[in-house]
Amino acid sequence: MIAKATIEHLDEIIKIENSSFDKPWSLIHFKSDLDKDKISRNWVYLEDNQIIAYVFGWLIENEYHLNNIAVRKDFRGKNIASKLFDFVIADLINLNAETVxxxxxxxxxxxxxxxxxxxxxxxxxxxxxxxxxxxxxxxxLELKNIGVNK
Ligand SMILES: CC(C)(COP(=O)(O)OP(=O)(O)OC[C@H]1O[C@@H](n2cnc3c(N)ncnc32)[C@H](O)[C@@H]1OP(=O)(O)O)[C@@H](O)C(=O)NCCC(=O)NCCS
Structure with missing residues (x-):
């Protein structure tokens, strides 16, 4: 299941972040993104109530800037990022965004x-x-080029 990222998810997100990047985002960085509720659109991918992946980005006017994406190490190579991406793209198309x-x-x-x-x-x-x-x-990515835009 994919859900909006919230502050309650950050403990698990930070663990994935720290094991995924040499220069991980800090807790403060994630919190400040969640606080930017007018522009930020952030999602978590959950399985059995555990966070398996997340994506953080900003939608400014018609452009989504994807700032962070990671999948928990033991779930990589199982198409999870691909599914998360498809979800984000569908969400953006609904919002009439034009580019990522x-x-x-x-x-x-x-x-x-x-x-x-x-x-x-x-x-x-x-x-x-x-x-x-x-x-x-x-x-x-030009959303009009991916065949599902109106
Ligand atoms: C990059 C990352 C998000 C991919 O997540 P994932 O769930 O393992 O990816 P998926 O299983 O959905 O793979 C989708 C496609 O991505 C590509 N891909 C994913 N992992 C790959 C690998 N190790 N080698 C080559 N291609 C790969 C393939 O094209 C794959 O499609 P295919 O399976 O049909 O060949 C994951 O490796 C990760 O979290 N990395 C650390 C964090 C990171 O680098 N984030 C990006 C920062 S910009």
Whole structure:
């Protein structure tokens, strides 16, 4: 089941975050995103009441900026990010959003494959964005191009 992320979910989210990233978001970062209730749209994927995955992003005008996504390590490779993505995309189409943007480390091949499988196109790079030698690739998805938009 997919549900809106709330403050009660943050303990479990933080555990997944810390085991997923070299530079994880802090609790304060997650809380401050949840507080931005006018722009932020954040979701958790639950199985047996446990958090398996989450996605955090901001919808500003017609553009969703996907800021964070992770799946619990022992649930990776089971299509969960793919299902979460399909849910987010359907939600955004309902809201008449037009584009989804995100940045990902050029070295993060699983995530890049995931985005490309969803139709994201690389549109630029940001050199040394994360640390020296770790560039970001900027991806964009035009929702009108994915065949389910009106
Ligand atoms: C990237 C991540 C979210 C993928 O989650 P997941 O649930 O394992 O992904 P899925 O099982 O839904 O896979 C969907 C598609 O993504 C791609 N993919 C996912 N994991 C992959 C891997 N290890 N190697 C290559 N491609 C991969 C494939 O195209 C896959 O489609 P396929 O199974 O038909 O080949 C997960 O690896 C993760 O949490 N990584 C750590 C956090 C992270 O890097 N987040 C992105 C930051 S921008």
């Amino acid at each position: 943007m995100l940045e990902v480390s050029a070295n993060n091949l699983p995530a890049r494959k995931l985005y490309e499988s969803k139709g994201f196109i690389p549109v630029g790079a940001r050199k040394d964005y994360y640390t020296k030698g770790d560039d970001a690739v900027l991806y964009i």
